[in-house]
Amino acid sequence: MYAQMIKTASAGVKSREEMTDQEREFQDKIDNDIKIEPRDWMPDDYRRTLIRQIGQHAHSEVVGQLPEGNWITRAPTLERKAILLAKVQDEAGHGLYLYSAAETLGESRDELVRLLHEGRMKYSSIFNYPTLNWADIGAVGWLVDGAAIVNQVALQRTSYGPYSRAMIRICKEESFHARQGYHAIMKMAFGTPEQTRQAQSAVDRLWFPAIMMFGPTDADSTNSDQSMAWKIKVKSNDELRQQFVDQTVPQIEYLGLDLPDPNIKWNEERGHYDFSDPDWSEFFNVIKGNGPCNVDRMKDRVAAWDDGEWVRDGLLAHAQKKAAAKVAAE
Amino acid sequence: MSVDKQQLLQFLLRQGDNTLVLGHRVSEWCGHSPILEEDIALANTALDLIGQTQMWLGYAAEVQGEGKTADDLAFLRDAWDFRNVLLVEMPNGDFGQTLLRQFLFDAFQSVLMGRLMKSSDEQVAAIAAKASKEIAYHVERSADTVVGLGDGTEESHDRMQAALEYLWPYAGEMFESDDTDAAMAAAGVAPDPAGLREEYDALIGKVLGEATLTIPDSRYNHKGGRNGAMHTEHLGHLLTSMQWLQRAYPGCEW
Numbered sequence: 309m310y311a312q313m314i315k316t317a318s319a320g321v322k323s324r325e326e327m328t329d330q331e332r333e334f335q336d337k338i339d340n341d342i343k344i345e346p347r348d349w350m351p352d353d354y355r356r357t358l359i360r361q362i363g364q365h366a367h368s369e370v371v372g373q374l375p376e377g378n379w380i381t382r383a384p385t386l387e388r389k390a391i392l393l394a395k396v397q398d399e400a401g402h403g404l405y406l407y408s409a410a411e412t413l414g415e416s417r418d419e420l421v422r423l424l425h426e427g428r429m430k431y432s433s434i435f436n437y438p439t440l441n442w443a444d445i446g447a448v449g450w451l452v453d454g455a456a457i458v459n460q461v462a463l464q465r466t467s468y469g470p471y472s473r474a475m476i477r478i479c480k481e482e483s484f485h486a487r488q489g490y491h492a493i494m495k496m497a498f499g500t501p502e503q504t505r506q507a508q509s510a511v512d513r514l515w516f517p518a519i520m521m522f523g524p525t526d527a528d529s530t531n532s533d534q535s536m537a538w539k540i541k542v543k544s545n546d547e548l549r550q551q552f553v554d555q556t557v558p559q560i561e562y563l564g565l566d567l568p569d570p571n572i573k574w575n576e577e578r579g580h581y582d583f584s585d586p587d588w589s590e591f592f593n594v595i596k597g598n599g600p601c602n603v604d605r606m607k608d609r610v611a612a613w614d615d616g617e618w619v620r621d622g623l624l625a626h627a628q629k630k631a632a633a634k635v636a637a638e
Numbered sequence: 639m640s641v642d643k644q645q646l647l648q649f650l651l652r653q654g655d656n657t658l659v660l661g662h663r664v665s666e667w668c669g670h671s672p673i674l675e676e677d678i679a680l681a682n683t684a685l686d687l688i689g690q691t692q693m694w695l696g697y698a699a700e701v702q703g704e705g706k707t708a709d710d711l712a713f714l715r716d717a718w719d720f721r722n723v724l725l726v727e728m729p730n731g732d733f734g735q736t737l738l739r740q741f742l743f744d745a746f747q748s749v750l751m752g753r754l755m756k757s758s759d760e761q762v763a764a765i766a767a768k769a770s771k772e773i774a775y776h777v778e779r780s781a782d783t784v785v786g787l788g789d790g791t792e793e794s795h796d797r798m799q800a801a802l803e804y805l806w807p808y809a810g811e812m813f814e815s816d817d818t819d820a821a822m823a824a825a826g827v828a829p830d831p832a833g834l835r836e837e838y839d840a841l842i843g844k845v846l847g848e849a850t851l852t853i854p855d856s857r858y859n860h861k862g863g864r865n866g867a868m869h870t871e872h873l874g875h876l877l878t879s880m881q882w883l884q885r886a887y888p889g890c891e892w
């Protein structure tokens with residue numbers, strides 16, 4: 309998922325008796341699956357938590373342009389180049405819808421971007437891993453967008469109306485990305501021995517980072533209860549991870565690639581695949597800024613913003629001149 | 639009147655190489671532009687240019703008749719076989735330089751496509767008809783941005799003026815004509831580019847005027863791209879990244 313370890317702003321889930329009338333009315337709406345809309349009253353903590361979650365999701369879409377953009381100029385055919393450009397364009401568009409959803413909660417895009425650039429907000433850990441060969445581009449679409457979909461399909465039922473609607477719209481495009489990614493890695497897996505080797509390398513490197521996308525195990529996932537009660541979070545990290553593993557393992561097998569984890573095995577009794585935990589110390593390191601690409605990703609984004617200041621200022625100044633001229637003419 | 643296949647091929651390569659090389663340049667911005675809306679717009683522009691490339695080079699490969707594809711032409715020719723104008727291979731520079739380059743090219747394309755839609759060659763006419771809708775949007779957008787930045791702050795104005803001075807000597811090559819152009823004009827496939835200059839100057843004059851930018855007096859222009867005689871040093875580097883996978887792993891399906 310693109311929102312990980314969102315700290316829920318809350319002192320703990322209140323019982324009905326502890327709630328004010330307003331809070332009770334709010335909770336009743338959520339329990340009855342009535343969407344919360346921007347003008348509705350909402351607890352401050354609900355608003356704050358949502359801003360963090362939607363903001364982190366938006367940042368992920370934007371930073372996520374970088375690892376894929378890394379291969380646009382090297383895409384091997386015109387068609388692959390066009391597909392990748394269209395995908396990256398979609399991701400930037402997702403960033404835009406999500407920032408708009410956050411704006412309905414009273415937080416501006418500029419402020420969220422400032423917090424990101426100051427290191428006070430995060431984006432998904434997955435985008436701190438490098439894309440090293442062409443098969444990685446297929447694997448990102450298939451595994452990363454695939455994992456995002458598992459989470460975001462669940463979030464279509466989230467309680468906040470604009471977020472839920474953004475998820476519905478975004479999921480359609482993400483599904484398309486995942487299919488195209490799988491198609492691209494199929495070509496690699498079924499290609500020449502050198503291509504197969506690239507595909508295997510991509511799966512080996514990206515498997516654990518992909519399953520880390522769902523965040524820490526439920527046991528280590530603090531603050532989840534309030535987010536679940538508010539339906540900001542709809543399924544637990546472990547449930548979503550299991551769902552992703554179950555849908556993805558047969559796809560790896562179909563590609564004829566070796567499984568990236570020797571402990572992946574069908575468990576008849578559970579009706580699910582067993583698999584190894586990722587190295588959680590690596591995950592926490594990446595979250596802390598020690599992933600292979602954290603520093604470069606932020607350097608790129610901050611430079612883009614800083615280098616673009618004169619452009620934003622110029623266009624704004626022109627728009628103001630035009631508006632002033634219009635007023636003067638009236 | 640029948641068209642010389644070799645001349646038609648040259649003409650088609652000129653179209654397709656222009657859009658291919660510029661599409662590559664624009665795509666280099668991915669994730670690095672001044673504002674999210676521009677990331678989207680630049681990706682969209684690059685995507686349109688690559689789509690146009692598929693049509694132009696697809697037809698070029700067909701005319702060539704050697705069983706090659708658009709991809710073979712894009713990824714397996716060396717720099718001296720490219721027929722794009724030098725303008726499109728010039729580096730991105732800052733955002734203003736990128737948008738000014740785009741405007742100088744879009745304006746040319748918008749004038750040219752109107753003529754190509756009436757081409758005696760049905761495929762050329764069909765490609766032009768499809769591309770012209772995209773180009774109309776591109777030129778509107780690049781013109782607006784050039785005006786906004788030219789007539790923005792002092793800094794943005796100065797940067798745009800510097801970009802214009804840097805790129806201006808590359809605009810004239812689009813209007814050079816040679817035997818290929820004469821053959822295309824005689825067959826009614828395409829106009830002689832020299833004849834488009836007046837309309838082009840009027841269009842860019844209006845926009846650059848609104849942008850408060852001064853067009854340099856000099857009409858000196860660099861050339862050698864559209865006939866392959868002498869590209870800039872930049873093209874080789876561009877092709878090095880663009881063609882790398884196809885060169886390193888020949889004969890694969892992707």
Ligand SMILES: [Fe+2]
Nearest residue numbers: 369398399402
């Ligand atoms: Fe996305």
Ligand SMILES: [Fe+2]
Nearest residue numbers: 310369402456
């Ligand atoms: Fe996403």
Ligand SMILES: [Fe+2]
Nearest residue numbers: 399453482485
């Ligand atoms: Fe996606």
